[in-house]
Amino acid sequence: MTRARILVTGGAGFIGSAVCRHLVRETQAEVVNLDKLTYAGNLASLREIENSPRYRFIRADICDRETLDAVFAQVRPDGVMHLAAESHVDRSIDAARDFIDTNIVGTFTLLEAARAYLAKADAATRDAFRFLHVSTDEVYGSLGAEGLFSETTRYDPSSPYSASKAASDHLAIAWQRTYGLPVVLSNCSNNYGPYHFPEKLIPLMILNALGGKPLPVYGAGANVRDWLFVEDHARALWLILNEGQAGEKYNVGGRNERTNLEVVHAICAILDRLVPAGAPHAQLIRHVADRPGHDLRYAINASKLETELGWRARETFDSGLERTVRWYLDNDWWWQPLRENVYAGTRLGLTGGA
Numbered sequence: 001m002t003r004a005r006i007l008v009t010g011g012a013g014f015i016g017s018a019v020c021r022h023l024v025r026e027t028q029a030e031v032v033n034l035d036k037l038t039y040a041g042n043l044a045s046l047r048e049i050e051n052s053p054r055y056r057f058i059r060a061d062i063c064d065r066e067t068l069d070a071v072f073a074q075v076r077p078d079g080v081m082h083l084a085a086e087s088h089v090d091r092s093i094d095a096a097r098d099f100i101d102t103n104i105v106g107t108f109t110l111l112e113a114a115r116a117y118l119a120k121a122d123a124a125t126r127d128a129f130r131f132l133h134v135s136t137d138e139v140y141g142s143l144g145a146e147g148l149f150s151e152t153t154r155y156d157p158s159s160p161y162s163a164s165k166a167a168s169d170h171l172a173i174a175w176q177r178t179y180g181l182p183v184v185l186s187n188c189s190n191n192y193g194p195y196h197f198p199e200k201l202i203p204l205m206i207l208n209a210l211g212g213k214p215l216p217v218y219g220a221g222a223n224v225r226d227w228l229f230v231e232d233h234a235r236a237l238w239l240i241l242n243e244g245q246a247g248e249k250y251n252v253g254g255r256n257e258r259t260n261l262e263v264v265h266a267i268c269a270i271l272d273r274l275v276p277a278g279a280p281h282a283q284l285i286r287h288v289a290d291r292p293g294h295d296l297r298y299a300i301n302a303s304k305l306e307t308e309l310g311w312r313a314r315e316t317f318d319s320g321l322e323r324t325v326r327w328y329l330d331n332d333w334w335w336q337p338l339r340e341n342v343y344a345g346t347r348l349g350l351t352g353g354a
């Protein structure tokens, strides 16, 4: 069944804003976006829907139980799409505290608020209600050269970020099993696309190359990620919320495995064609010391989502990357103001931790 009143957490972030735009453009749902607006939250990403009568923004912290209770009572959602998180691996290595607070304590607080809300809700709302907990494939740890992550792969997180997301996944599943909260879980591979914060691998490389700056690649650049265009992820999340079974988890991925070095070369090749410089952009590539605890390879088997719910990625990596590069070329109004502070207090932000 299709849900009608959706509370999106983290809707000012990269994926959350794609979800809000998708819901307003492609569905009839009313969308309430609850976001704290950390450095990663940006209301400019919602400009094209901000005047829609079906969209509303509330600035709030998912750790603030009192506010969450008031929001649930006022919005009366039949679906929650929980994306609010601290999401950058390198930042989690430098300072993990916010990751524990938001990803673990915040998820706990939101689950409790949802449970209290449902306890008081009418039978129709209780029947319809779904809580989609949005997570990452990084909870599974690193693969060797072979194999794919499935929904039954053992959790084995390596970074403070992925450990905090793994903890939040366990909480969400426990709230389903223990309290009967109708939770659905999704674990997705690395996303890319428009409105991606410039500290992540793909936008960082596009913008550095455009500025003639070095393109720093961790180690040999051999780490493999499985890339998914963000709008394909947004469609998958809406499908999982509406058609997924409570208590089930679904892996989401684009079957687009690339080494980091391949990704950087692909960006350079597109830029060589669209904005030719004197010399090939790839000459800006510099290999730098590797990230500690750097997982070698992530790759997703999304066949459960494909066969049970009929989802398919629409973009190939080539088409999605071309769209992404063109978007950054056309939308400096969005990224220019963010560029100044990108490196403040962070490691380099090279592998696009989910």
Ligand code: NAD
Binding pocket: 009, 010, 011, 012, 013, 014, 015, 016, 034, 035, 036, 037, 038, 039, 040, 041, 042, 060, 061, 062, 063, 082, 083, 084, 085, 086, 087, 088, 102, 106, 134, 135, 136, 137, 165, 187, 188, 189, 190, 191, 192, 197, 353, 354
């Ligand atoms: P993001 O960092 O771009 O956005 C996170 C958003 O959450 C921001 O708008 C921020 O302001 C908000 N936020 C942070 N702390 C908050 C709090 N305490 N209360 C309310 N809002 C808060 O992240 P993203 O890349 O869009 O990722 C969204 C979700 O998807 C995360 O849960 C992440 O773990 C998951 N995920 C991301 C990827 C990826 O490749 N980016 C892949 C798989 C899963």
